[in-house]
Amino acid sequence: MITLALAPLRRRPAAFAGLAVALFLAIATLTMFGLLFAAGLTAGEEDRRAVAGPGPMVIAGAFGEIAVLVAFFVVVNALGFALRQQHRELALLRTVAATPRQTRRLVRGQVVATTLLATAPGWVAGAAAARRFLGELQRRGMAASGLRVPDTLLPMVIALAAALAVGLAATAVAARRISRIAPAAALAASATEHARTGAPRLLAGVVALAGGGLLLRLAATRPAAEADKAGQAALLGSLVLLVAVALLGPLAARLLAAAAGTPVRLLAPRAGWLADANLCGYARRLSSAVVPVALLVGLSGTMSIMTSTAGNAPGMTASGVTSATDVWLRQSELALLVCFASVSTVNTLVAVTAGRRREFALLRLVGATSSQLLRVLTVEAVLTTVVGVLLGATVAGAASAAFSTAVTGSAVPTVPLAACGWIVAGAAALTIPVILVTGARTVRGPAAERVGGDGD
Known part of the structure; x- marks a missing residue:
């Protein structure tokens, strides 16, 4: 099943490029704001009193709320198209005795593999962006000069877990239709569009x-x-x-x-x-x-x-x-x-x-x-x-x-x-x-x- 799941990624990487980019941006964004929030959380009392306005925690929460939601909206949209591009292949698998459960496992394997490929670059980009953003906040007097991005893996783990959760949830919805209908109907549906x-x-x-x-x-x-x-x-x-x-x-x-x-x-x-x-x-x-x-x-x-x-x-x-x-x-x-x-x-x-x-x-x-x-x-x-x-x-x-x-x-x-x-x-x-x-x-x-x- 793992070999079968990875085959489309090797044969047609362009079909999953959009999903990989969307996942990269989502993981990087969540990592960046998570590290900024951690920086504010671990700040000393003097650093917190040194800034009159909202600190990095408040900015990360308010700023990141919409950004993270939009990022995952883009992930769900990209995932839908990645699966739609292989609708015909999945329908053909159904006609040669692949069960609905096997089809869903195949799609989940592709999403997990794509997410893991985008994880490391997303972590690196998110950590670099957090340091750059914190530096800009300090330069504008919105964060204490002694504040630093902490060396913690927790925001990165949370970013990966959130990306996997969103991807798998969206996969369950997207794969539901083709995995539940009859194989012949699935093949016919891959070439047509439902009017309703x-x-x-x-x-x-x-x-x-x-x-x-x-x-x-x-x-x-x-x-x-x-x-x-x-x-x-x-x-x-x-x-x-x-x-x-x-x-x-x-x-x-x-x-x-x-x-x-x-x-x-x-x-x-x-x-x-x-x-x-x-x-x-x-x-x-x-x-x-x-x-x-x-x-x-x-x-x-x-x-x-x-x-x-x-x-x-x-x-x-x-x-x-x-x-x-x-x-x-x-x-x-x-x-x-x-x-x-x-x-x-x-x-x-x-x-x-x-x-x-x-x-x-x-x-x-x-x-x-x-x-x-x-x-x-x-x-x-x-x-x-x-x-x-x-x-x-x-x-x-x-x-x-x-x-x-x-x-x-x-x-x-x-x-x-x-x-x-x-x-x-x-x-x-x-x-x-x-x-x-x-x-x-x-x-x-x-x-x-x-x-x-x-x-x-």
């Missing part, structure tokens, strides 16, 4: 939507003196709403794609018609592509708008030192969240586009040229970007409105148009080239051979 979203997923999406709404209500009702707590609640609420978008994505994506597809059909009658039909007909695939774009836009937009709103609110620009350090902390958090969201976006778009190899081969066999397919992909990439930006902007608007209500008393936040424009441009610059480059590579090669199998 299951009731458990819909229920989970509604619960996440309600939870996000409650968090935003909590943020909106905080007093102005507790702007930091309002910001954390709003940012956490935006993340929960993005989870709801991921769960309810096929429904929302189909509606938005249909609305955006109408003008595209008029502007590009041939490529636009086929692109719109592809996106509306494969709503689950479209949802998978737009969710990371929405994550990138939603989190970045929320952070940027909240920072601008806080900076312009009455009484929020008291001291120059506090303002500068607060802005630096928010910018650091934004940079980390953008890093996670960008990794998720690239991983997902590459996996989604590369997974359409057989579809492109069939279109080439019925007369479509490579240039025609790339034109269709260009239109699809633009539509995917538009849908993702709309979903992310909706979440960012709701979260920033709740924060603005708390700190200014008005639900209309201060929107930095230039920063938001750069966020949208960055999402487009990340999404469209990734889809086109992956698509150009995918349509190459003999079409007849591509139809018969998944290829490399």
Whole structure:
């Protein structure tokens, strides 16, 4: 079983590269904030009294809460695609007498192996980042000069245990469907997409939507003196709403794609018609592509708008030192969240586009040229970007409105148009080239051979 589990990793390492990167970032992030928390915990009484503001423990807790949740969100997303890319192989194993239990053990073995490969680099990167971050805090007077990152393995062990727990839990959910259905049905399902979203997923999406709404209500009702707590609640609420978008994505994506597809059909009658039909007909695939774009836009937009709103609110620009350090902390958090969201976006778009190899081969066999397919992909990439930006902007608007209500008393936040424009441009610059480059590579090669199998 171990040999069988490791075979896909050796044969197709690119299929697990996204998962490995996501796990590396998650372990490194948890290690970094764990070591910072340990540094504050082991500090002497003099070191704690030397700093008037929040120490490393408070910063690590508040700063790391959202970062760790986003990191594991990216891990779950990457894991789903790593398993989806070998759906056909797992279905074939079922047809040659592999039991559901053996299939689940096989998938668990792959996840454990990938996690262990990413562990050592994640520990090293996390420890180095903790020392660098602590040095920056000391330079800005937010940590005592004598404070040091302790030599302890506990945060690293916790990081590994958390990554394994999240990976195995996500694996249990992802492998449940293929391991429980009949072998012939599993093989047929690997080449098709279900039109309906299951009731458990819909229920989970509604619960996440309600939870996000409650968090935003909590943020909106905080007093102005507790702007930091309002910001954390709003940012956490935006993340929960993005989870709801991921769960309810096929429904929302189909509606938005249909609305955006109408003008595209008029502007590009041939490529636009086929692109719109592809996106509306494969709503689950479209949802998978737009969710990371929405994550990138939603989190970045929320952070940027909240920072601008806080900076312009009455009484929020008291001291120059506090303002500068607060802005630096928010910018650091934004940079980390953008890093996670960008990794998720690239991983997902590459996996989604590369997974359409057989579809492109069939279109080439019925007369479509490579240039025609790339034109269709260009239109699809633009539509995917538009849908993702709309979903992310909706979440960012709701979260920033709740924060603005708390700190200014008005639900209309201060929107930095230039920063938001750069966020949208960055999402487009990340999404469209990734889809086109992956698509150009995918349509190459003999079409007849591509139809018969998944290829490399």
